[in-house]
Amino acid sequence: MPHYASPATPTRTGEVADTLRLLAYLVLALVLIVLDHRGGWLNRARQQADVLVQPLWMVAGWPGRMAEKLYDDAGTLSQLTAENERLRNEMLVSNARLARLRTVAADNARLRGLLGAAERGGLDVQLAPILDIDLDLTRQRLVLDAGSADGVRVGQSVIDAGGLLGQVIDTTPMHASVLLLTDASHAVPVAVTRNGVRLVAYGTGSSDRLRLASIPLSSDVKVGDLLVTSGLGARFPAGFLVGTVAALRPDDSRAFLLGDVRPAAQLDRGRDVLLLRTAPAAPGTGDRGPASAASEPEAAQTDPSVEPGAAGTGSSRVPGPRSPVPDGGATPIPTGETP
Amino acid sequence: MSRQRHPWVLPLSVLVALLLGLLPLPPLLQPVRPYWLALVIAYWVIESPDRVGLGVAFVVGLIADLTFGSLLGEQALRLVVMTFILQRFRARLRFFPLSQQAIAIGALLLNDRIVTGAIHLILGIQTLPLAFWLAPLLGMLLWPMVYLLLDALRLGNWRKR
Numbered sequence: 001m002p003h004y005a006s007p008a009t010p011t012r013t014g015e016v017a018d019t020l021r022l023l024a025y026l027v028l029a030l031v032l033i034v035l036d037h038r039g040g041w042l043n044r045a046r047q048q049a050d051v052l053v054q055p056l057w058m059v060a061g062w063p064g065r066m067a068e069k070l071y072d073d074a075g076t077l078s079q080l081t082a083e084n085e086r087l088r089n090e091m092l093v094s095n096a097r098l099a100r101l102r103t104v105a106a107d108n109a110r111l112r113g114l115l116g117a118a119e120r121g122g123l124d125v126q127l128a129p130i131l132d133i134d135l136d137l138t139r140q141r142l143v144l145d146a147g148s149a150d151g152v153r154v155g156q157s158v159i160d161a162g163g164l165l166g167q168v169i170d171t172t173p174m175h176a177s178v179l180l181l182t183d184a185s186h187a188v189p190v191a192v193t194r195n196g197v198r199l200v201a202y203g204t205g206s207s208d209r210l211r212l213a214s215i216p217l218s219s220d221v222k223v224g225d226l227l228v229t230s231g232l233g234a235r236f237p238a239g240f241l242v243g244t245v246a247a248l249r250p251d252d253s254r255a256f257l258l259g260d261v262r263p264a265a266q267l268d269r270g271r272d273v274l275l276l277r278t279a280p281a282a283p284g285t286g287d288r289g290p291a292s293a294a295s296e297p298e299a300a301q302t303d304p305s306v307e308p309g310a311a312g313t314g315s316s317r318v319p320g321p322r323s324p325v326p327d328g329g330a331t332p333i334p335t336g337e338t339p
Numbered sequence: 340m341s342r343q344r345h346p347w348v349l350p351l352s353v354l355v356a357l358l359l360g361l362l363p364l365p366p367l368l369q370p371v372r373p374y375w376l377a378l379v380i381a382y383w384v385i386e387s388p389d390r391v392g393l394g395v396a397f398v399v400g401l402i403a404d405l406t407f408g409s410l411l412g413e414q415a416l417r418l419v420v421m422t423f424i425l426q427r428f429r430a431r432l433r434f435f436p437l438s439q440q441a442i443a444i445g446a447l448l449l450n451d452r453i454v455t456g457a458i459h460l461i462l463g464i465q466t467l468p469l470a471f472w473l474a475p476l477l478g479m480l481l482w483p484m485v486y487l488l489l490d491a492l493r494l495g496n497w498r499k500r
Contacts, residue, residue, distance in 0.1 A: 022419065025397050025416075025419045026416060026419060028397070028415075029400075029413075029415045029416035029419060030416065032415070033410050033416065033458065033462070036411040037462050037464075042411065049405050050405060053405045056358065057406075064363050133361040133363055134360075134363050134369065135407050135408040135409075136407045138465055141408050205465035
């Protein structure tokens with residue numbers, strides 16, 4: 001019996017050596033924690049190392065995928081008929097709404113043409129399935145079952161049917177990590193739809209609440225107001241629904257208001273998300289005068305075609321929320337590339 | 340001397356613990372998800388101290404950090420702290436009956452929660468809700484099962500002979 005028990009009274013030197021080793025590891029771990037918390041060069045090393053754990057994620061995602069498959073296969077005829085009917089009705093309503101939107105969009109495009117301001121073309125989106133695994137719960141993350149091999153890039157905005165979900169922060173060939181709006185380290189510039197008041201919505205770490213800080217008392221924000229992305233900062237495209245103001249209360253200084261926002265997107269489990277393919281427009285798009293209209297880059301108008309590697313992920317063109325529909329007789333955007 | 344008849348049990352058990360940590364749970368059960376990795380590492384520290392020490396705990400912790408997307412070094416720190424305490428009390432723990440061992444492991448897991456809470460508090464990261472303090476309790480209840488299972492896997496052939 002080799003290691004039956006360590007000696008009853010460990011030697012002094014052994015104990016000291018053990019403690020020193022413990023201290024060394026503790027210091028190393030703390031240095032890593034602080035470096036990772038600060039961000040910086042460690043991020044790059046981390047991204048490289050992330051590739052190593054991809055197989056683990058893939059295996060861990062199997063049960064979720066199995067459950068989905070089982071659910072799909074086990075649907076009875078009556079269930080499927082009911083679901084089909086519901087979806088058909090929804091599509092009818094959506095189509096009617098879309099038709100109205102199209103005329104509005106065409107109007108919008110005409111008016112913008114009169115103003116000489118150019119706007120981006122239709123938004124290009126890519127459907128990506130969510131990999132159903134649980135990551136660290138203190139950080140609001142989501143793993144997508146599509147990666148750089150499918151054309152996912154860092155910085156892409158992620159939306160679902162409800163509204164903005166977050167942004168891609170990390171890609172590996174097979175997977176991509178999405179930082180959700182509600183992560184405590186996330187902030188998104190928003191505007192109130194009713195009056196255009198610009199605010200910043202911060203994540204809180206809980207998946208059903210965003211926080212508005214330092215709202216001036218004089219600004220006209222009410223409970224129930226809809227918030228959309230304002231497009232400032234050029235990280236998110238403008239006009240996507242973020243949430244509704246659920247509560248307002250004065251902060252400690254009584255000079256500002258604090259607000260709670262209920263996110264519009266379904267942040268707990270969905271099955272698929274949409275990735276915006278078009279890069280966010282340069283800041284100030286649409287508010288520029290006629291002089292700079294010609295310099296609007298053509299890149300946004302020509303959609304990147306479906307990447308050949310995008311197998312398994314659908315790709316489609318939908319009209320952007322504030323953009324002319326391509327076939328609506330929109331004024332052609334000048335192609336000149338003057339800097 | 341033939342105690343390590345199955346050297347593959349150690350990496351396999353760590354892998355399974357990582358997978359169990361990633362497994363999607365309904366939101367209601369998420370707070371009580373036991374820290375599988377700690378249970379597995381604790382077993383190896385108690386039973387096979389020359390293979391699993393501070394170094395292995397640290398490396399496994401780093402892998403876990405990458406896997407779960409937590410702060411790099413956080414779980415490494417937690418596992419190293421746990422391993423060190425276990426090494427100190429290993430001589431006594433080995434001869435405890437399983438029920439007493441489970442209580443000791445429960446206390447270690449509770450200590451682990453405190454360490455995590457302290458790290459998060461210092462860095463100003465959001466701390467987990469109170470329900471998460473129930474997880475050590477479940478870990479404690481699961482300890483005998485993990486212990487017996489790993490024992491059977493590691494020593495299965497040896498006992499039959």
